[in-house]
Amino acid sequence: MQRRLMYFFKIALIIQLFIGISAWAGQDASKLYLPGDITQEQAHQVMAAAVKKAVDNKLLMNIAIVDAGGNLKAFMRMDGAFLASIDIAIKKAKTARSLNMSTYELSKLTQPGQELYGIEVTNGGMAIFGGGELIKNKDGLIIGAIGVSGGSVAEDMSVAQAGAAVMSK
Amino acid sequence: MQRRLMYFFKIALIIQLFIGISAWAGQDASKLYLPGDITQEQAHQVMAAAVKKAVDNKLLMNIAIVDAGGNLKAFMRMDGAFLASIDIAIKKAKTARSLNMSTYELSKLTQPGQELYGIEVTNGGMAIFGGGELIKNKDGLIIGAIGVSGGSVAEDMSVAQAGAAVMSK
Amino acid sequence: MQRRLMYFFKIALIIQLFIGISAWAGQDASKLYLPGDITQEQAHQVMAAAVKKAVDNKLLMNIAIVDAGGNLKAFMRMDGAFLASIDIAIKKAKTARSLNMSTYELSKLTQPGQELYGIEVTNGGMAIFGGGELIKNKDGLIIGAIGVSGGSVAEDMSVAQAGAAVMSK
Amino acid sequence: MQRRLMYFFKIALIIQLFIGISAWAGQDASKLYLPGDITQEQAHQVMAAAVKKAVDNKLLMNIAIVDAGGNLKAFMRMDGAFLASIDIAIKKAKTARSLNMSTYELSKLTQPGQELYGIEVTNGGMAIFGGGELIKNKDGLIIGAIGVSGGSVAEDMSVAQAGAAVMSK
Known part of the structure; x- marks a missing residue:
């Protein structure tokens, strides 16, 4: 009761x-602020969808959302989620937006011998492994990015994509 | 419809x-994580109460919540709220917890000629003006802190206190 | 006399x-502070066991202990131990706690081509080689972590494990 | 039993x-290491004397000891002591040694209008209020410094001086 x-x-x-x-x-x-930029209400929807995906898959995640300017809009750390992932989730979101690609795509370009090898030490530290995804609206305009950290890269990506998907459909 | x-x-x-x-x-x-530390659900309640206070008073705020260890638990930037206040809100919350006092109390100790003058350059930068408040549970145990930035110091404090109050009653 | x-x-x-x-x-x-978090007295016991192990094996170590929130609790540099290891020992302890795994486990995930390659530039620098171990109490609850630096990775790990073992038995 | x-x-x-x-x-x-530099055993004695002083006066302190090179030698955070004081205690010890004066003396030189006004933003942040004291041996040679943070400036200074006194008599 x-x-x-x-x-x-x-x-x-x-x-x-x-x-x-x-x-x-x-x-x-x-x-x-610019019209079209991700709003608090939209960030809530993205966050809720990401958390739901995490809960459904029994994952403990840190989830960060940045706006089109790459600035933090919303953040949440689930109970028991890694402390290191506070910074990593935020960096994944910022990195995705600041290079306009998912951090998984970036991870392939930053291996030894590849074009962007070493980029991670710029910008005060970039995240160069999967879990950062762009947030686009229905027209394909980039309005922000989401970064997720706490599970395997595949898990982080699935949660980030579940969050971002809410805005594009 | x-x-x-x-x-x-x-x-x-x-x-x-x-x-x-x-x-x-x-x-x-x-x-x-240690039992008693602020949970995601509690952070939600604190955040909701702080946002409600901000909305009621037509304020655009950045709101950050840290746990007992001073680590970021939740964050939200309302639409149109200052970009500078992302870092300030987070620092206010961390500062309050890491000195176990509100940042308003701290502001009085850090003026030129006062005891803690200059403390703001330690810890990678501390916030030494009002808007950071401790979050205590019903027993008075410190379980985290909230930092608010976006309005005047009095406004920031009122929103932070409205958020923190949810846990102590 | x-x-x-x-x-x-x-x-x-x-x-x-x-x-x-x-x-x-x-x-x-x-x-x-939250009940259950590592105490000064417990940190002393962990430190004493780690130093004893180092002395027994004629090793010169830096030893750092953090609490459940990842904040420094105790530190000691043995005479003649590396200066670089001050920061490394502290980072090993913080890294272990903030990812809830030993830094040796982490070292396998962070090699070129592996999932977490590049993670070391986040969080202001993480230690991605062995010598950081979680400190758990008898119930398995994580109450902190210990980081050791000064010898080979195997030596660092053995000293860190000797320290952490005191709390779990 | x-x-x-x-x-x-x-x-x-x-x-x-x-x-x-x-x-x-x-x-x-x-x-x-240089002969005469503070040893682990001496650091233990300094730490024990400082903690005893803190306990006798019911103070919760962070205590840091650096060697003649200004590098961290030992650290301890008493249960319930401020988290912010981890960095502050270490910075007090480093600051004292790196300017060869107590941070209380320094505090007078760094007020607005005084000679060293603004020095606190150099060296990655210096502590410019009391609580950092030089550690000298019986011959007056500087062999390190101690930084204490957690109480009022007067309390911090009294604990730091109690620690340092062990080496000079």
């Missing part, structure tokens, strides 16, 4: 949250 | 999110 | 040290 | 520790 109450409490909070934001957005803030 | 559908879609997503996490927590992850 | 006096002086100091701490712990400080 | 056993176990460990080190020092390591 108490659990049920908690449950409705949480939903109520979140409803208030979204209603408030809807009312607010488009007013005073409208001159402060 | 479409708006209404979106609305229920969002709630459904979030419900799944919390149910999933509830089932997951306390199982495999239980050896990976 | 003088040597013998010095000897008892040292023991007396250390006894006072431990008695004092035992009386102090659990009083005013009890709201300031 | 069990407590008593634990007690002797601890002392036994520490005795082995010191005996081991005494046998070891002066052999292979003798070409690796």
Whole structure:
């Protein structure tokens, strides 16, 4: 019973949250960021889809979302997820946006002997393994990126792609 | 109508999110973090209360939550909120936890001629103005901290306190 | 005779040290850190076991211990031990805790062509070779990590493991 | 009874520790560091005296000791002591040694309008408030420094001075 109450409490909070934001957005803030950039509400949807994918697959993830300017928009660390992955998730998102490719694609270009070998020491440290994916809107415009860290590269990629997919369909 | 559908879609997503996490927590992850540390679900509640306060007062905020170890747990930047405040919000939360006091209290100790003048250049940069508050549980145990940046110091503090208050009552 | 006096002086100091701490712990400080996290007294035991192992094997080591939050708890550099190993020992301990694996395990995942190749440039520099080990309590809960640097990787690992073993048995 | 056993176990460990080190020092390591530099055994004595002072005054401190080269020799964080003070204690010790004065003396020279105003942003961040003290041997030779952080400046200084005093008398 108490659990049920908690449950409705949480939903109520979140409803208030979204209603408030809807009312607010488009007013005073409208001159402060580019139209089309990922919004807080969209970041929420991307985050929720990524977390759902992680939970469904019993993964403990750090999830970071950056906007079109490569700046952190949202972040969450699931309970028990790696501490190192705070920075890695953020770097994966930033790296993906700042090179406009997934960090998995980048990983192939940065091996010894490949073209971008050594790039990871620039920009204060880049993430050169999979788990960073671009977030595109329905028109294919890049509006941000998502970085996921906590599992294997394949797992990180699947969670990041599940998050990014919400915006492109 | 479409708006209404979106609305229920969002709630459904979030419900799944919390149910999933509830089932997951306390199982495999239980050896990976100390019991009592702020959880993802608690961080959500703190974040929601802080955002609600910001929305109610028409403020555009960056909000960061760290755990008892000072490590980033959750972050959100509201649409149009300052880019500089990404780092400031995170530093405010880390600073509050790492000195076990609000950054407003700290601000008084760090003025020229005061005891801790100059402390801000340690720890890779500390935030020495208000907006970082400790998060304590009902027993008074420190379980994390919240940092808010985007408005005046008084506004930042009010939002941070609104977030932290959720855990202590 | 003088040597013998010095000897008892040292023991007396250390006894006072431990008695004092035992009386102090659990009083005013009890709201300031999570129960279960590695204590000063436990860190002492881990450090003593690691140093003993180093001495037995005529090794000159830097030894660092971090808590569950990845924050430095104790450090010691043996006379003549490498200066570079100050940072390496600390990074090994932090790296182990922040990825919840020994840095030896990590070393296999970070070779060219492997999944986590390049991870070392994140988090302000990670240690990706052996010598960092998790510290678990008797229940298997991770309460910190130990990093050792100064010898070969095998030597570093043996000293780190000797230290960590004290807490898990 | 069990407590008593634990007690002797601890002392036994520490005795082995010191005996081991005494046998070891002066052999292979003798070409690796300057004669007269602070030794592990001396650092232990300084640390023990500082911790005793802290315990006697019910203070929760971070204590760092650097050698004559300004490199970290020993560190300890008491249970519940500030996380921020890890870096601050280390920086106090390094700052004291690298300017050959206590950080309290330095604090007077670094106020607005004073000669060294602004020095704190050099050297990757210096500590410009009291709590860092030089460690000198009986002849007045500087053999290292101690940095203490966790209380008021006066408390930090008293603990640091108690530690350093062991070497000069």
